Amino acid sequence: MDQLARIVLDGIVFASYLFLVSAGLTFIYGVMRILNTAHGSIYGLGAYTAAWLLLRLWPGGSGSIPIWGSYLVLLLGALIVGLIIGPLMERLFIRRVVDRGEVIPLILTFALFLILDDVMKLIWGVDPLLADLPFSMLGAISLAGINYPVYPFLLTLVAVGAAFVMWFIINRTRFGKLVISVIADREVSGTLGINVPRIYTFAFTLGAILAALGGAFVAPMISVVPGISVEVIILSFAVTTIGGLGSVGGAAIGAALVGLLRSMAVQYVPELDLFVIYALMTLILLIKPRGLFGGVEARRI
């Protein structure tokens, strides 16, 4: 019973984390047909910025600002990173390769990933940043017979909030309508007078904010160290290909599947906790090459 509860809770929390880091990736791919390897770096920057701000404002666990503000600081950190890095990366680099197929952008963003990895080391050094104040502050509760920290559910709340905001933006705003039009046909949208490059910048920035948000809200749960971006990228690749590249809803389903599967593996066969993720990814790609919600596969021949 305890084990089951743990599986479900861990699964939900891990899925929330996966959704936050994957939603932006899949959204950017959907709009721009670019698989952004540097997405994990934006996550890393979000985590570092948030942790650094927390340590600055509450050195030693208390500061001049009320502690509940730390949650706002996390949000603020994510917004700062997303709003600066997103447009910068898109305008300076991504834009130049957006019409060079799928492979060149993938490799270009790999180069950006390498660069940003060192940027983080240069700015914050190589010692871990421990900023667990927002985490420890919330304490733990007893749920279904087990003690479980409260903070991870905040992460879930953020993920659900992000999902809602994404849904709202895409389906209820003018920007969303333009995005859908660009997704449907880039060229026609351009001739209809839609400023496609600007849509790209907005979409990329939105995706970047989501990645930074993931990093910022995960930061209090972990020790922020160099190289945290590396694993995130590959996990979000797995989630998005399972859900279907380009589908935000697919990313949610993919995140839930991977989250639960992994927490099950952790409980029953801990040796296979990573294996199950990539085995699922392979299986889905073999059965449905475009993922669960990737639309119909267009035969090339």
Place this chain on the structure above:
Amino acid sequence: MGVVLEAVNVVRHFGAVKACDDLSVQLQEGQTVGIVGPNGSGKTTFVNIVTGYVKPTGGQIRFKGDSIIGLEPRKIANLGITRSFQVPQLYTSLTILENMLIALSIRSKQQWGFWRPLRSAARLEEASRLLADFGFTDGIDHKASTLPEGGRKLLDVALSFALQPTILLLDEPTSGVSVDDKFAVMDTLMGVVKHSAITAVFIEHDMDVVARYADRVLVFSEGTILADGTSAEVFANPAVRTHVLGEGV
């Protein structure tokens, strides 16, 4: 002359459009057959069905007596039915010569070879001879992408011809070619084709072109064959005159 291709009651509908409606026809060895008909009369669909791109909803197609329904384009090509395309399909980043060399390597079933060079002396010799027959004498070391439209069309046909098919299907070999070049293109390719034992089928809009090169003309209309005979016979047919040539009665 034996029958090489036989279509029996072939049906293919795209929604409400009857692209092929109970179509039956036999093609004899060595014939040059022109297919005419208005847009949407099923000409290209017929070629697509024969080459395996489109599957018919009903009916039968036999090549030398064996059914070829359901076979992939690749298998059909290997049996001896090749085609050219309305929009030329070339290896544009390779040279004209290399395009032909690839076709020849595939014809001789050596496309999996990874040790001997593609540019073997024998293959080079044959490739330049074939290319010369199609009018490519100079500049065959230029990329195929540099060719003008007429040249692309010819190269497309030349590649399909080089595979030594029994039947060669040409989908509008002169579309996109300027009026001045039309007859030059047709003269060149029909000259080569007619000197072989190949059964050639070409789709064409220009009646003058059809009259000049086809031994036999098939007039398509709404997915069936409206008339079948020599060009003189067919163009004298009143139904053809109203439906296809658009003349008032």
Place this chain on the structure above:
Amino acid sequence: MTLDQDAAVARDAGVGRDARFRSDAESEPPGDRPVSPRARRARFERGRLIALAILAVLALLPFLGMPGWLLFLLTIAFSKGLVVLGVVLLLRGDLVSFGHGLYYAAGAYTVGLLLRAGFPVRDAFPLAVLGGVVAALVAALVGLFLARYRGIFFGMLSTAFSMILYSLLLKLYWVTGGTDGIAVRVPTTLGIQPSADLIRVVQYYFVLAIAAGVAYLAYRVVNSPLGFLMRGINDNEIRVEYMGASVRRAIYQTYVLAGALGGLGGALVAVTVGHIAPDLAYWTASGEFIFIALLGGSGSVFAPFIGATVFEMVRNYAFKLSPYTWQMLLGSVLLVIILFAPGGLWSIIERLTQRAAARRAAAADPGTGAGDDKGRGWALSSKP
């Protein structure tokens, strides 16, 4: 009547004589000017000479007072060059194997696990060959699935397969040693049991010889019907199928070959470094191979080796100078290559030698367009 005779008749009848459909050479970029057979021949001869000269210089390096670490670095670079060569063969068909670490690790762990299990043959050469064979077998299986995929999906599925191996290598520690990996001690190389101060030299020659042999094999492959078919697939898959050749089979064959090269390279790295770890299969290792492939370019079978050497040098020096910025430096180099020199280092070398050749020719004979001549005899041809 055979077709040849028919064609002859057609020629005699004066058909198809008019060469009005000549290519529009004016619109061609200068680098893509065609080559006459004679120029091609001359270029081939020159390419062969250059290849032999480079090989001779490389063979003499140990006598020129090269420090052991530099030989070690070159040995690693050439081993990785083998892996990258496989990646490049696939890239020419526009297939990005973003998971070639799978074969790299498969080759390396074949050696490591065999030795650990007490395999009787303990010489580097047969072990390396076995590494390649095992990787080829894995590729023969994985390729069955992958040959259906193109573009980003090919890349993602490759990644997924390599990550499966990674997770197994990492977690099945009672077999693989987990993150600690396995120490690889290969006592002999081709029967030679070198002393400690000579071991780097022996390994260097060993890997150099294999790399040279494989480069020659790759040269044959890219100029073979299969090699051209891959370029045809890149251009126009539809045409390939309608000519009666199987696209899937061409990709499959190339993939198995690329897998074998990956395994061979991995096995050689294992033997040279003496230690293997799961990271060999991690996605960053695969990314590195793609990186080197782009850095070197696909213009020649030498390009991957040049790329790998430059990569290892930069990494080595940058790491020594400033351990926190070597990735940044590599990333910047990659950025510059993608944005400004899509043909990689090889295209830069080619352009420089062409310019020099043109100048020389212009000085000797001002009347001719000697700029046509470019070192494609040994080249894989540059893609636009």
